[in-house]
Amino acid sequence: MFNLVKLTGLCLSSGNWSGSLHFPQNLEASNVTHKFTKLVSLQLLRIDLTNFSKIWWEFPKLEALELSENKLEGKVPKWIHDMHSLEYLKLPHNHLSSIGQFPWYQLQYLDLSFNFLTDDNISFICKTSLEIVNLSHNKFRGTIPHCLANLSKLVVLDLQMNKLHGNLPSIFPRDLVTLNLNGNQLGGHLPKSLSDCTYLMDLNLGDNQIEDAFPHWLQSLQGLEILVLRSNKLYGPILSLKTKDMFPNVIIFDISSNNFSGQLPEAYIKSFQAMKIVVGALVQSRFYYIQGGYSYIPSNVYLSYDDSVTKTMKGLRSNFERIPNVLVSIDLSSNRFEGEIPDDIGELSELISLNLSHNNLNGHIPNSLGNLTSLESLDLSSNMLTGIIPAELVNLNSLEVLNLSNNRLEGSVP
Template identity: 40%
Template sequence: IPSSLGNLSYLTNLDLSENDFTGELPDSIGGLTQLTELQLSVAKLSGKFPLQLLNLSSLTGIDLRFNKFQGMLPSNMSSLSKLVSFDITGNSFSGSVPSSLFMIPSLMILALGKNDFNGPLEIGNISSSPSTLGCLSLEENSFNGPISGSISKLVGLWYLDLSFWNTEKGMVDFSIFLHLKSLQTLHLSYLNTRSIVELSLFSHIMSLNDLHLSGINVKISETLSLPSSIETLALSSCNIAVFPKFLQNQTSLYSLDISVNQIEGQVPEWLWSLPALRHVNISQNLFNGFEGSADVIQRSEKVMIDISSNAFQDPFPLLPNSTIYFSGSNNRFSGEIPRAICELVNLDTLALSNNNFSGSIPLCFENFNTTLWVLHLQNNSLSGVFPEESVSVALRSLDVGHNRLSGKLPKSLIKCTILEFLNMGDNMINDTFPFWLSLLPNLQILVLGSNKFHGPLSSLGDSLSFPNLRMFDISENRFTGVLPSDYFAGWSAMSSVVDIVDSTLFKYAGRSSPYYHNSVGLTNKGLKMELVGSVFTMYKTIDVSGNRLEGDIPESIGLLKELIVLNMSNNAFTGRIPSSLANLSNLQSLDLSQNRLSGGIPPELGKLTFLARMNFSHNRLVGPIPQGTQIQSQIVLHLQRILGSAVFLSKKRAVEKKKKKQRKKRKKKIKHLAGLQLL
């Protein structure tokens, strides 16, 4: 941002949000003395809180959401005496929250969520007149210890979010919230408390619309009656064992989340008759069926339905035409995928992974060719060819891994210009490498492993630049040929720290935000793990193992400085281990075993301090293990067929092995002599 901006002395409103700036705000911004509104959200700005802003006494609104600001807030925030809204959500601010913020008489909105604030919350002395503060958002910080009872002084609050406050297994006095008679939205999820809260306590807050108590042990009485105004109720992970009957009377309920509990039996018929209910999440329970007729759900007007991770089995439920989101993954459904699903023309997410569906992918999925964002059919028994016509141009995530699909990769995927996640792994797809996938600018996850792909991975006429790719798995195929030295030069997301929008978390419009996460398997440090949702942004991996690749390992591999896992094992690579691997400072797992590599281990690899697993076995390496390096402390280090001063067993074991070999020779010689004597 140019410093000349400070010359605009008559400027009253400055909006630079949603840009790609670098660095800090210029000091000259303190010259904008007439400024009343400052909007800098999602602008990639960094540095500490700009102290120059404290001189702008006319400011009524400051919006610094989702930048990279850090450090502590100044203690004299009350100098901004006209401030109405202060939103710094999604930065890295730390330290304590200045009590002076609560002394600003005009302040109505204070949003400090998703930072690293800690310590107790000091509200300070509030005047005898009612506080004007209406919105207080403190979620996802590092607050710990008891929740301050002084929050009850903020009687004007209509929105309060204390989610993920770490009470350190302490007790919470939930009665302090009863003083907040104007509350419409209350988020108290995941407080890490031993307290059991009586849900009836909140029946006294008559204005309450949205109540979030996930992660807290909740007690529900038989006579419970919450305010009829309740529209959103989140009771996930609340240790509930019986379906809450009081819900029958919640005629305004729009969104219900009772996932991750221990409720068993059948889902009551009356649930689907609640007139305002649109979002239903009953996933991760022990349900095994539905009360009522086969069309009990179809007769409703639900928009989002999540019944995943239960014990549901056939018949598959009939769904309402209004359905936008449906997840039935991790159940016991079988047979062919019901063609009735194709009538859901508004569907944008369909997740049926981890069932036992068989047959082919329905041709009628072409009905979704402009609407479907997410199609997840992983780990079923689907067979046949993936129909070209069934590919939606709106796809962001396609997961059909672990099935029995055959034929070629559908070329119609080239139309999916916003595709981010593609998993075709563990099928029987017989095709050459799809170079055309590099034309998809947003592709981040590509899994083609364990199929029948074949042929070269490079072509003179095809560029293989994947600027946003962060997971690349083509293992256990039949790829052949040599990789050019600049093969990885265009893989930008793995070569530098870049901000990648995590659309693996798909949100929906409405009064609540149901979502669906992607997931994919990964082997790291010798352990198999499943990565889910936003964890993808942390892992950048390449797995080309189990193919027939030959020639040198490309030197350009050293450009991928953000790589976490690299597996090039079980190929026919020759030449030396490239010293450029030493540039992969974040590498945790390196497997180059079962190749034909020669020469020594580059001593520079000892600088890889995060490396926890290294496998060089079954090669033709020679020379010493680099002395005094990280390599010598590896948990797993296979160095078979190494000559010189290299020691792949401890000295003690090596000596024992030598003695054992000598004993065998002596025994063999004795037997031979004994045989001669018998003759």
């Protein structure tokens, strides 16, 4: 393999082989260098690498380095920092503890997710031209730097599942497609400048300590597909605004475990066009995973960022490391909503999960829920619903979980 002098791309993965990969130990770095002078992409995946020194060679043209799902420890080594041609670096699912120095001004893609990084300051990313940043599932502390607003090329910022605290920055880069800050200790208000991020597709601020009213101004984001505000300190009614085309492309709407009150947001429910089957459509939209960013490298390597989400589905909390476009769901549970369930929910025929539990809802269960033939999970428990269970619910052939407990229902079960 080391005699392939014209090699531009090399990907080695554990596959079905046994044992680990052994690089030649008797070759000086200079001897290896001239053999790999044209290498543009190097991917070593799941091969039990424990030490960076095993691949401590010079790659003068290397643009992409991926060492995912190994056992690398300690700091990101200096020889990686010194590769001036490097634009894409992926080191997720390792045991790294520190980033070390970070002078890569030309880096475009950085993925250090699922490590044990504990650095107090992540402002180093402000000195780069990064387009995709994934530092999720680490132990980063400190605050989110305000200098992020100057990253004009930033498309993906994923800082979920860290220990970041303080208030959210007042301004975010306008070209953001994905902003995932789920699972930190962030507080303050929701920055209205997010409405200027016209390309925003995935906004996940769940499991923080944000205290504010519902952000009606987000409805101007026509491309928004995922809105997660779960488990914060949000409060007040969600007003029924008259504006057309509110959240027309949203497929995941999760505002559970807050302190919202008043009527269910019927105006928004009516506007969720992406949750409906288009009448007269000849072909169903193709299946795909939601991706906030991707890159092609000259050696035909495709590096993608897959959006992820944590959701309560079918009574269980599940982590989706990739989000299929069929994961259509509404979760308004554990708030203080009152009044009746609107009939319009029955028009959201693409829904696979509907959770309205732990509120103060009253009145009957709408017969229109029987139209939700894709529904796999329906939870209306812990409300004050009355009357009978509609016979139309027997049409829900995809249903796997049904919870109607702790209500005031009567009559027979269909």
